[in-house]
Amino acid sequence: MAPMTSPTAELEPFPKTHLLGIGDLSPPDIDILLDRSDAWADRNALPDNKHAILRGRTQINLFFEASTRTQSSFEIAGKRLGADVMNMSVASSSVNKGETLLDTAVTLNAMRPDLIVVRHHGSGAVELLARKVANCAVVNAGDGSHEHPTQALLDALTIRRRKGRIAGLKMAICGDIAHSRVARSNILLLTALGAQVNVVGPATLMPPAVERMGVSVFGDMDSGIADADVVMMLRLQRERMSGMYVPSSREFFHYYGLNARRLALAAPDALVMHPGPMNRGVEIDSDVADGVQSVIREQVEMGVAVRMAVLEALSQNQARDNREPGR
Ligand code: CP
Secondary structure, three states: OOOOOOOOOOOOOOOOOOEOOHHHOOHHHHHHHHHHHHHHHHHHOOOOOOOOOOOOOEEEEEEOOOOOHHHHHHHHHHHHOOOEEEEEEHHHOHHHHOOOHHHHHHHHHHOOOOEEEEEEOOOOHHHHHHHHOOOOEEEEEEEOOOEOHHHHHHHHHHHHHHHOOOOOOEEEEEOOOOOOHHHHHHHHHHHHOOOEEEEEOOHHHOOOOHHHHOOEEEOOHHHHHOOOOEEEEOOOOHHHOOOOOOOOHHHHHHHHOEOHHHHOOOOOOOEEEOOOOOOEOOOEOHHHHOOOOEOHHHHHHHHHHHHHHHHHHHHHHHHHHHHOOOO
16 A cells, blocks of 8 residues: 555645635635645656555545545545445445435434535435535535535646646636536636636527626537637536427437537647547547647546545645633
8 A cells, every 4th residue: 555645745725625616715715625636646647555544534425416536536536546436336225215314414424424415406405415524524526506516626636637727728618507517617717817708609508798707608509719828618408408409319419419610710739528428429529639739538537536536635624623721
Protein backbone atom coordinates (compact mmCIF):
# COMPACT_ATOMS: atom_id res chain seq x y z
CA MET A 1 0.00 0.00 0.00
CA ALA A 2 1.21 3.53 -0.80
CA PRO A 3 2.32 5.66 2.19
CA MET A 4 -0.20 7.64 4.27
CA THR A 5 1.13 10.97 2.93
CA SER A 6 -1.29 12.57 0.52
CA PRO A 7 -0.13 14.38 -2.65
CA THR A 8 -2.32 17.26 -1.46
CA ALA A 9 -0.55 17.58 1.92
CA GLU A 10 0.94 20.99 1.07
CA LEU A 11 -2.20 22.35 -0.62
CA GLU A 12 -4.83 24.67 0.82
CA PRO A 13 -7.75 23.08 2.70
CA PHE A 14 -11.23 23.26 1.17
CA PRO A 15 -13.37 25.40 3.48
CA LYS A 16 -16.79 23.68 3.13
CA THR A 17 -18.65 20.95 5.02
CA HIS A 18 -20.56 19.59 1.99
CA LEU A 19 -20.26 19.79 -1.79
CA LEU A 20 -23.80 20.57 -2.96
CA GLY A 21 -23.22 22.73 -6.03
CA ILE A 22 -20.76 24.92 -7.90
CA GLY A 23 -23.10 27.83 -7.12
CA ASP A 24 -22.00 27.62 -3.46
CA LEU A 25 -18.32 27.99 -4.34
CA SER A 26 -16.13 31.05 -4.85
CA PRO A 27 -13.45 31.03 -7.60
CA PRO A 28 -10.73 30.34 -4.95
CA ASP A 29 -12.81 27.38 -3.60
CA ILE A 30 -12.98 25.97 -7.15
CA ASP A 31 -9.23 26.46 -7.64
CA ILE A 32 -8.52 24.63 -4.37
CA LEU A 33 -10.52 21.60 -5.54
CA LEU A 34 -8.93 21.69 -9.00
CA ASP A 35 -5.40 21.92 -7.55
CA ARG A 36 -6.11 19.00 -5.24
CA SER A 37 -7.66 16.98 -8.09
CA ASP A 38 -4.64 17.74 -10.28
CA ALA A 39 -2.33 16.34 -7.59
CA TRP A 40 -4.44 13.16 -7.39
CA ALA A 41 -4.48 12.81 -11.21
CA ASP A 42 -0.65 12.84 -11.22
CA ARG A 43 -0.50 10.42 -8.28
CA ASN A 44 -3.00 8.04 -9.91
CA ALA A 45 -0.70 7.71 -12.92
CA LEU A 46 1.96 6.07 -10.69
CA PRO A 47 1.92 2.41 -9.70
CA ASP A 48 0.55 1.41 -6.27
CA ASN A 49 -2.34 3.84 -5.93
CA LYS A 50 -4.05 2.34 -2.89
CA HIS A 51 -3.95 4.62 0.15
CA ALA A 52 -5.00 4.56 3.80
CA ILE A 53 -6.04 8.21 4.06
CA LEU A 54 -9.74 7.38 4.71
CA ARG A 55 -9.11 4.18 6.65
CA GLY A 56 -11.87 3.76 9.26
CA ARG A 57 -14.24 6.09 7.38
CA THR A 58 -17.58 4.90 5.99
CA GLN A 59 -18.87 6.18 2.65
CA ILE A 60 -22.43 5.46 1.50
CA ASN A 61 -23.29 5.89 -2.19
CA LEU A 62 -27.02 6.51 -2.39
CA PHE A 63 -28.14 6.59 -6.01
CA PHE A 64 -31.85 7.04 -6.75
CA GLU A 65 -31.11 7.36 -10.49
CA ALA A 66 -29.11 5.22 -12.91
CA SER A 67 -25.40 5.94 -13.20
CA THR A 68 -22.38 4.26 -14.73
CA ARG A 69 -19.55 6.79 -14.52
CA THR A 70 -20.39 8.75 -11.37
CA GLN A 71 -21.31 5.88 -9.08
CA SER A 72 -18.41 3.64 -10.13
CA SER A 73 -15.85 6.44 -9.91
CA PHE A 74 -17.05 7.48 -6.42
CA GLU A 75 -16.74 3.82 -5.41
CA ILE A 76 -13.23 3.51 -6.88
CA ALA A 77 -12.21 6.86 -5.36
CA GLY A 78 -13.39 5.90 -1.85
CA LYS A 79 -11.77 2.44 -2.03
CA ARG A 80 -8.49 3.86 -3.35
CA LEU A 81 -8.39 6.13 -0.31
CA GLY A 82 -9.07 3.22 2.04
CA ALA A 83 -12.69 4.02 3.02
CA ASP A 84 -15.32 1.35 3.65
CA VAL A 85 -17.71 1.96 0.75
CA MET A 86 -21.32 0.82 0.70
CA ASN A 87 -23.38 1.13 -2.47
CA MET A 88 -26.99 1.34 -1.43
CA SER A 89 -29.21 -0.22 -4.03
CA VAL A 90 -32.37 1.84 -4.21
CA ALA A 91 -34.07 -0.94 -6.17
CA SER A 92 -33.92 -3.22 -3.10
CA SER A 93 -34.27 -0.51 -0.41
CA SER A 94 -37.29 0.57 1.63
CA VAL A 95 -37.71 3.56 -0.72
CA ASN A 96 -39.75 1.12 -2.78
CA LYS A 97 -42.02 0.57 0.22
CA GLY A 98 -42.90 4.26 0.39
CA GLU A 99 -40.12 5.56 2.66
CA THR A 100 -39.36 9.24 2.03
CA LEU A 101 -35.93 10.58 1.13
CA LEU A 102 -35.70 12.29 4.51
CA ASP A 103 -36.61 9.16 6.46
CA THR A 104 -34.00 7.26 4.45
CA ALA A 105 -31.46 9.99 5.27
CA VAL A 106 -32.24 9.92 8.99
CA THR A 107 -32.02 6.10 9.01
CA LEU A 108 -28.66 6.10 7.25
CA ASN A 109 -27.38 8.88 9.50
CA ALA A 110 -28.14 6.74 12.56
CA MET A 111 -25.51 4.30 11.23
CA ARG A 112 -22.96 7.15 11.52
CA PRO A 113 -21.46 7.28 8.03
CA ASP A 114 -18.74 9.88 7.41
CA LEU A 115 -19.64 10.60 3.78
CA ILE A 116 -22.87 10.24 1.83
CA VAL A 117 -22.79 10.61 -1.95
CA VAL A 118 -26.29 11.18 -3.34
CA ARG A 119 -27.86 11.22 -6.78
CA HIS A 120 -31.58 12.03 -6.88
CA HIS A 121 -34.08 12.95 -9.58
CA GLY A 122 -35.41 15.91 -7.55
CA SER A 123 -33.70 19.30 -7.94
CA GLY A 124 -32.73 20.45 -4.44
CA ALA A 125 -33.18 16.99 -2.88
CA VAL A 126 -29.51 16.63 -1.95
CA GLU A 127 -29.43 19.97 -0.14
CA LEU A 128 -32.53 18.95 1.80
CA LEU A 129 -30.85 15.70 2.80
CA ALA A 130 -27.68 17.56 3.88
CA ARG A 131 -29.76 19.55 6.39
CA LYS A 132 -30.95 16.32 8.04
CA VAL A 133 -27.61 14.62 8.66
CA ALA A 134 -25.11 15.36 11.42
CA ASN A 135 -21.32 14.91 11.44
CA CYS A 136 -21.46 13.61 7.90
CA ALA A 137 -20.34 15.26 4.66
CA VAL A 138 -22.81 15.14 1.78
CA VAL A 139 -21.74 15.19 -1.87
CA ASN A 140 -24.17 15.97 -4.68
CA ALA A 141 -23.72 13.38 -7.45
CA GLY A 142 -26.47 15.02 -9.55
CA ASP A 143 -29.87 16.37 -8.46
CA GLY A 144 -32.56 16.66 -11.12
CA SER A 145 -31.76 19.41 -13.61
CA HIS A 146 -30.08 21.50 -10.89
CA GLU A 147 -26.37 20.65 -10.42
CA HIS A 148 -23.70 17.98 -10.95
CA PRO A 149 -20.69 19.66 -9.33
CA THR A 150 -18.12 16.85 -9.60
CA GLN A 151 -18.88 16.56 -13.35
CA ALA A 152 -18.12 20.26 -13.85
CA LEU A 153 -14.93 19.91 -11.79
CA LEU A 154 -13.71 16.93 -13.82
CA ASP A 155 -14.53 18.77 -17.05
CA ALA A 156 -12.57 21.81 -15.85
CA LEU A 157 -9.66 19.62 -14.74
CA THR A 158 -9.54 17.95 -18.17
CA ILE A 159 -9.56 21.36 -19.90
CA ARG A 160 -6.98 22.87 -17.53
CA ARG A 161 -4.57 19.96 -17.97
CA ARG A 162 -4.90 20.12 -21.78
CA LYS A 163 -4.98 23.90 -22.28
CA GLY A 164 -3.13 25.09 -19.17
CA ARG A 165 -5.91 27.51 -18.19
CA ILE A 166 -9.65 28.19 -18.16
CA ALA A 167 -9.66 32.00 -18.21
CA GLY A 168 -10.04 33.47 -21.68
CA LEU A 169 -11.00 30.19 -23.39
CA LYS A 170 -14.04 30.07 -25.64
CA MET A 171 -16.41 27.24 -24.73
CA ALA A 172 -19.44 26.01 -26.68
CA ILE A 173 -21.92 23.92 -24.67
CA CYS A 174 -24.34 22.36 -27.13
CA GLY A 175 -27.64 20.48 -27.05
CA ASP A 176 -30.24 20.08 -24.32
CA ILE A 177 -29.23 22.94 -22.02
CA ALA A 178 -32.68 23.22 -20.39
CA HIS A 179 -32.72 19.81 -18.72
CA SER A 180 -28.99 19.48 -18.07
CA ARG A 181 -27.47 19.75 -14.59
CA VAL A 182 -24.09 19.27 -16.31
CA ALA A 183 -24.66 22.41 -18.39
CA ARG A 184 -25.75 24.41 -15.34
CA SER A 185 -22.75 23.40 -13.20
CA ASN A 186 -20.37 23.95 -16.10
CA ILE A 187 -21.77 27.41 -16.88
CA LEU A 188 -21.38 28.41 -13.22
CA LEU A 189 -17.83 27.08 -13.00
CA LEU A 190 -16.50 28.21 -16.37
CA THR A 191 -17.89 31.76 -16.12
CA ALA A 192 -16.61 32.02 -12.51
CA LEU A 193 -13.10 31.18 -13.76
CA GLY A 194 -13.25 33.69 -16.63
CA ALA A 195 -14.12 31.60 -19.70
CA GLN A 196 -16.37 32.90 -22.47
CA VAL A 197 -19.33 30.50 -22.73
CA ASN A 198 -21.67 30.02 -25.71
CA VAL A 199 -24.75 27.86 -25.23
CA VAL A 200 -26.05 26.33 -28.46
CA GLY A 201 -29.37 24.61 -29.12
CA PRO A 202 -32.97 25.04 -30.21
CA ALA A 203 -35.13 27.55 -28.28
CA THR A 204 -37.20 24.64 -26.90
CA LEU A 205 -34.08 23.31 -25.12
CA MET A 206 -32.88 26.62 -23.63
CA PRO A 207 -33.74 27.50 -20.04
CA PRO A 208 -35.63 30.80 -19.65
CA ALA A 209 -33.33 33.84 -19.25
CA VAL A 210 -30.18 31.69 -19.55
CA GLU A 211 -28.26 34.77 -20.76
CA ARG A 212 -28.50 36.09 -17.18
CA MET A 213 -25.94 33.41 -16.30
CA GLY A 214 -23.37 35.35 -18.34
CA VAL A 215 -23.49 33.22 -21.50
CA SER A 216 -24.16 34.00 -25.19
CA VAL A 217 -27.10 32.09 -26.71
CA PHE A 218 -26.97 30.61 -30.24
CA GLY A 219 -29.76 28.86 -32.12
CA ASP A 220 -27.42 28.16 -35.02
CA MET A 221 -24.79 25.51 -34.33
CA ASP A 222 -22.26 26.67 -36.95
CA SER A 223 -22.16 30.20 -35.46
CA GLY A 224 -22.18 28.94 -31.88
CA ILE A 225 -19.12 26.72 -32.20
CA ALA A 226 -17.08 29.01 -34.50
CA ASP A 227 -13.50 29.32 -33.14
CA ALA A 228 -14.39 27.51 -29.90
CA ASP A 229 -11.49 26.08 -27.89
CA VAL A 230 -13.79 23.47 -26.36
CA VAL A 231 -16.96 21.91 -27.79
CA MET A 232 -19.00 20.18 -25.09
CA MET A 233 -21.88 18.04 -26.35
CA LEU A 234 -24.90 17.05 -24.24
CA ARG A 235 -27.44 14.31 -24.80
CA LEU A 236 -31.19 14.88 -24.99
CA GLN A 237 -32.34 14.25 -21.39
CA ARG A 238 -35.55 12.49 -22.38
CA GLU A 239 -36.17 11.23 -18.82
CA ARG A 240 -36.73 14.85 -17.75
CA MET A 241 -38.91 15.87 -20.73
CA SER A 242 -42.67 15.87 -20.71
CA GLY A 243 -43.81 16.24 -24.32
CA MET A 244 -41.98 16.80 -27.60
CA TYR A 245 -39.02 19.20 -27.50
CA VAL A 246 -37.47 18.15 -30.83
CA PRO A 247 -39.32 16.79 -33.89
CA SER A 248 -37.06 13.69 -34.20
CA SER A 249 -33.55 12.46 -33.31
CA ARG A 250 -32.70 12.53 -37.03
CA GLU A 251 -33.69 16.16 -37.38
CA PHE A 252 -31.88 17.07 -34.15
CA PHE A 253 -28.66 15.51 -35.49
CA HIS A 254 -29.08 17.38 -38.77
CA TYR A 255 -29.24 20.78 -37.05
CA TYR A 256 -27.32 20.25 -33.79
CA GLY A 257 -25.22 17.08 -34.12
CA LEU A 258 -21.43 17.44 -33.99
CA ASN A 259 -19.82 15.98 -37.10
CA ALA A 260 -16.41 16.48 -38.72
CA ARG A 261 -17.63 19.35 -40.94
CA ARG A 262 -18.95 21.30 -37.97
CA LEU A 263 -15.93 20.55 -35.78
CA ALA A 264 -13.73 22.11 -38.49
CA LEU A 265 -15.44 25.45 -37.68
CA ALA A 266 -14.04 25.39 -34.13
CA ALA A 267 -10.39 26.19 -33.30
CA PRO A 268 -8.01 23.70 -35.00
CA ASP A 269 -6.95 22.29 -31.62
CA ALA A 270 -10.46 22.36 -30.09
CA LEU A 271 -11.25 19.68 -27.51
CA VAL A 272 -14.37 17.56 -27.98
CA MET A 273 -16.07 16.70 -24.68
CA HIS A 274 -19.13 14.76 -23.59
CA PRO A 275 -20.13 13.88 -20.00
CA GLY A 276 -21.74 10.61 -21.15
CA PRO A 277 -23.77 8.63 -21.65
CA MET A 278 -23.43 9.43 -25.38
CA ASN A 279 -26.07 8.87 -28.01
CA ARG A 280 -24.04 8.36 -31.16
CA GLY A 281 -25.78 9.66 -34.24
CA VAL A 282 -28.10 11.87 -32.16
CA GLU A 283 -25.88 14.61 -30.65
CA ILE A 284 -22.46 13.36 -31.81
CA ASP A 285 -21.06 11.44 -34.77
CA SER A 286 -18.92 8.39 -33.95
CA ASP A 287 -16.01 9.73 -36.05
CA VAL A 288 -15.83 12.78 -33.81
CA ALA A 289 -16.52 10.96 -30.52
CA ASP A 290 -13.61 8.59 -31.23
CA GLY A 291 -11.43 11.11 -33.12
CA VAL A 292 -8.08 12.66 -32.19
CA GLN A 293 -9.68 15.79 -30.69
CA SER A 294 -11.91 13.81 -28.34
CA VAL A 295 -11.00 13.83 -24.62
CA ILE A 296 -14.09 11.91 -23.55
CA ARG A 297 -12.13 8.99 -22.04
CA GLU A 298 -9.80 11.42 -20.29
CA GLN A 299 -12.86 13.04 -18.67
CA VAL A 300 -13.71 9.66 -17.13
CA GLU A 301 -10.14 9.26 -15.85
CA MET A 302 -10.19 12.75 -14.33
CA GLY A 303 -13.48 11.85 -12.64
CA VAL A 304 -11.69 9.45 -10.29
CA ALA A 305 -9.08 12.10 -9.36
CA VAL A 306 -11.74 14.76 -8.70
CA ARG A 307 -13.80 12.41 -6.55
CA MET A 308 -10.72 11.39 -4.55
CA ALA A 309 -9.93 15.07 -3.99
CA VAL A 310 -13.49 15.86 -2.89
CA LEU A 311 -13.80 12.88 -0.51
CA GLU A 312 -10.40 13.61 1.02
CA ALA A 313 -11.01 17.37 1.38
CA LEU A 314 -14.43 16.94 3.03
CA SER A 315 -13.09 14.24 5.38
CA GLN A 316 -10.29 16.55 6.50
CA ASN A 317 -12.86 19.21 7.40
CA GLN A 318 -14.93 16.67 9.27
CA ALA A 319 -11.93 15.54 11.32
CA ARG A 320 -11.26 19.20 12.17
CA ASP A 321 -14.93 19.96 13.01
CA ASN A 322 -15.20 16.90 15.24
CA ARG A 323 -12.19 18.03 17.25
CA GLU A 324 -13.90 21.35 18.02
CA PRO A 325 -15.51 21.41 21.49
CA GLY A 326 -19.28 21.62 21.67
CA ARG A 327 -20.01 19.55 18.55
N1 CP B 1 -21.80 11.95 -16.58
C1 CP B 1 -22.58 11.21 -15.76
O1 CP B 1 -23.12 11.68 -14.75
O2 CP B 1 -22.69 9.91 -16.14
P1 CP B 1 -23.50 8.79 -15.34
O3 CP B 1 -24.95 9.12 -15.44
O4 CP B 1 -23.13 7.48 -16.01
O5 CP B 1 -23.04 8.81 -13.91
